[in-house]
Amino acid sequence: MLKSLRLNLSMTEQMNSTNSKFSKIERLFRGKKVLVAFSGGVDSTVLAHIAKQSAAESKLLTIDSITFPRTELQAAKDVAKELDIELEIIQVDELSNKDLVNNPVDRCYHCKKELASVWLKTAKKLGMNLVVEGTNASDMEGHRPGAKALEEAGVISPFRDAGITKDEIRVYAREAGLSVANRPSMACLSSRFPYGTEITEDRVRRIDRIEKEVKDLFGVECVRARFHGDLVRIEVGREEREKLFDESKLDELYRISREAGFLYVTLDVFGYRTGAMNEALEP
Template structure:
């Protein structure tokens, strides 16, 4: 089943074309990059955007997976916080983010002579409220896995079969997604969130982590299967100390665990 799925994905790319793959560092875009490389060889180029709300860990993962695939990899840099529509963090923040990303990718495609720009969106993503997907479509970005009806479980099987280190990597999102809608996005908040999540992972050994910044309160979400690791009194004391040193007054753990889109507002 997995090999057939990858064959379908490889065959999706038009022979002789040149393609830009938006490589985020997650498993979905990694599998698309793998298929593009198999289909088009050196005519496949992976691009990762470092837009100042991407965690350093994600950028490092993108570099690593590009090396595993053997695909040419470029990192482009720009600053999302220069966009006031993004910074105000209303319900359309992701739309503004992805509009800017789509425009940058289109520019890179033009420079490279690429006819296609693709991303890792899959059919399971369509069940959530994701205005960012609409923004990418409006800027000409295509999603092969949506067109082929491929979902997350199948993607992970393909990634594992072909030895990609991200095959079981937890899903992630930009650091701004940890800031509640209506609260302004700032460099200070982003760095505090990133540092907090590194601390949580290092103390408790958990993999799926979100530190939601509610002003004075840090609300920590971890995967439900990892919640049991969070209730070591000595480790909790250390966590409380470390996060208060970063500027939080109160440190809480969300008893319901991590769930995608908890801070999203659907109109």
């Protein structure tokens, strides 16, 4: 009885703490004209939902570039309609940026610096006075040079600043009835390349093609096609690996990858994990 009471009290305290964190964001948005950097994922969707409820005005901005998967662009459009918030889509030629093409260890810094510049210019054009994006507290683990670029530019990361984790964001999304509550995280296609490997339009399109076909053919929600020269290493969500443990499906995976221009195909036996390409940086 006492143990149960303590557990209930602990859960109540945790809920109150989480609610308090989200309340900070509501206060931040109050009276502001908020532009949300929007990908259609759970983080930016929840941020947009809060902005619509709390801000004087809210708009969404999606960057359409070669490294943003085509399926994700359509998903962003669909979620924007679900939220009933105006969506601006701006095309950016990321591969004109040599700091991104050369793919150094701090690639994300250069990418986010460029994106932040576009967000801020667009906000000024639209008459918005606060630019926010969805980095959360869980994202700050490991190698995150992009966060530095956002801070330098003056783009606000409300979830990170309030100490809100990915799990807390998903709980909010479920309680708000948002369709993206359980949607897997997605990173730009540049993250599929080992540092130091040149990023080209052809290589990006090949990777994007494989990931789309794996999702369509096998019903996999989380997939990463990692580029290693003539070899492609395919990761799927750990709980989804069994969907590919079949000879005919493995043959299909081989066919898809060969048609995308790879000589060798491997399925990562561990499965997807965030920041897989950063493992080479670890001592």
